Each structure stands twice: as C-alpha cells, then as structure tokens.
Amino acid sequence: MLLIRTLVLSGLLGLVHALTYKAADISSLLNLESSGRKYYETNGTETALEKILVNHGANMARIRIWTSTSYSSYSTAYGLALAKRAYAAGLQIMVDLHYSDTWADPGNQAIPSSWPTTLSGLNTQIYTYTKDIVTQFANQGTPIAIIAIGNEISDGFLWPVGKASTSFDGVSQLLHSAATAVRAASSSTKIMVHLANGWKYSDASWFWSNIFRQGEFATSDVDIMGFSFYPFYGTSATYANLKSSLSQLVSTYGKDVFVAETDWPVSCSGVTMSESSIAISAAGQQTWVNGIKTVLTGIGSHGVGIAYWEPAWIGNGGLGSSCSDNLLVDSSGKARSSIAMFSANM
DSSP: OHHHHHHHHHHHHHTOOOOSEEEEEOTTHHHHHHTTOOOBOTTSOBOOHHHHHHHTTOOEEEEEEOSOOSTTTTOHHHHHHHHHHHHHTTOEEEEEEOOSSSOOBTTBOBOOTTSOOSHHHHHHHHHHHHHHHHHHHHHTTOOEEEEEESSSOBTBSSBTTTBTTTOHHHHHHHHHHHHHHHHHHOSSOEEEEEESOTTOHHHHHHHHHHHOOTTSSOGGGOSEEEEEOOSSSOTTOOHHHHHHHHHHHHHHHOOEEEEEEEOOOSBOOSOOOSSTTSOSSHHHHHHHHHHHHHHHHHTOTTEEEEEEEOTTOTTOTTTTSSSSBOOSBOTTSBBOGGGGHHHHTO
16 A cells, blocks of 8 residues: 555656746846946845845846847847856856847837848848857857747747748748757757747747748747746736646647746736736745746646746836836845745746
C-alpha cells in the first residue's frame, strides 16, 4: 500500500513543474538611474535593481531594443550596457526587438525611418540587423537566451509591408528572415513570437493558422509562443480564458508558451479588473502572478515562463494603463513585499 501511495504521489508531482523563466522587464533602468533614481531592498539597504531581483528569485531580464540610434531611446548600445549589468548579477537575457524607432504594439508597427520600404529590402535589412544584434550580445559575453522577433505583432509588423490583415505573405517572409538570422548567429538562442492578449484564442488562432507558409515562416522557426496578459484592459482577460487559449495552442502546435508581459496594480480606481476577486494591493500582485503560474503549469511542461513588465519604472507607475501604480517598488524605490513573487509565485 505504501508503495502504491508513493507511486501515485510521484505521478501527481510529475504533473506540476516549476517555471523555467522568472523574468522582469527592466528596460528603463539605465535611464532611471541617469535621472538620479536609486533602489532599496525590503530592509531599506540601497541595492542595484538587478541584484534585488536576483535576491528574490528572478532569473531573467527582458530588455527591449529599438532601432533608434539615440542611446537613451533603447538603442542597441543601451541594450548591450544593460545586459552586461543584468548578466553579471546572474540573470539570463531576453531581448525584445521592436523593429521600430519607437514603441511597437498592436496599433503601432512603423518601419524604422532609415530602413527600406520594399519587401525585398526589408527581408535583407531584418536579417542583417537581427544577426548583428545576436552576435554583438554573444561577443560581449552576454548571450541571448530568448529573442522576441517583434513586439505584440498580432497584426504583423513593419507596416504596411508586413501588415497581416492585408496579407500574411509579407509578415511570414519577414519573420522567416529574422528567424534565419538568429539561427545563423546562435545555436542556443530560442526564438519567441510575441502577440497581445494571450487570453483571446480567436486572435491567436487567426495569426498562427495563417503565418506558416511554404518557403516562408516555418514551424521550425519558432520555439516559444509569447503573449501579453493584462488585467485592466478588459474583463475577458481571465485565467479561464487564458488557460483555454494556451491549451488549444499547445495542443495544436506543440510549442512552449510564455506570458511575456503582465502587471497588477497596488492602486487603481475606476477600472474593473478581469479577476475582480483579487485585491488591489501588493498581496494582490502576488496572487495575480501565482494564478498565471497555475495556468501555465496546468497545461503541462510547455508552460515555461512569466515576465513582469517594468516593475520599477517610478514616474510611470501606470505603465500605460488607467491604474496609477503597478510597480513592485514604492515611490522611494524601496522594494514592496510583492518582490517575493519571483521566488514564491513563479
């Protein structure tokens, strides 16, 4: 009987796994420090942000890169400098390529001002640019573990040439060129394609059922399906919908899935959260992230990671939402109790 109970328990434990990647997007850090910002451990000790994160269980830094040549506008040079800091602290590196001079998101995917505007020209440009970035990170001793080839590209990128709702041919070719560049530069870097609204299966299915094309983007060109999942842009962004969406995608494509952006507020008025039973508080931040982990582990070994978006961007606490504060630090830069989420809830 004891043997049977042991075998049953072992089987149940085998169904649950720790997430491989416990990430924080700290892209704004160097700019914040340049403005005089400092950060403090939960006990009040001044400590570099990346070290605070490592101290509390984070193992990956997500870093966005724009095509801008202005250092502070998330240029390649800026990203390389930040990666040195993060890697030295013990964090793996995820690079999020926007392929734009500024923010890229579901409503904005502008071709960089210095890039060609034809499909053939863009195929060459994106290959050269992507390969160069992967190579530069490797050469300075901060190899990229995961690279997102585009940011929230639910309707493609490099518009209008790569706008998916116009034609999937352009975006499929461009993603294939980017993926080919990554493979040429590194045998270990995993390729992510990042879409918005991971809870919305209809949108994700539309993209994934059309993007793979003969001679263009192939299933072998992607390792991880990444998704944003925010609680304050619509009440349909529930755990149940996320689980349904990701489960169907994993069943169809057999790829790993990663919640590449998420937040939860400690202060928010006039907004209905998608999981309304969770408190608007530091404790609620941990509860929200723990729920995402439960979804990911519940769909098996393909659920691999969570990235909390910009947890320390003081002065921009809303992080694009209507909530006033989604940070894991207070206004003085001191880590909140929710910084424990990386070890306790991921």
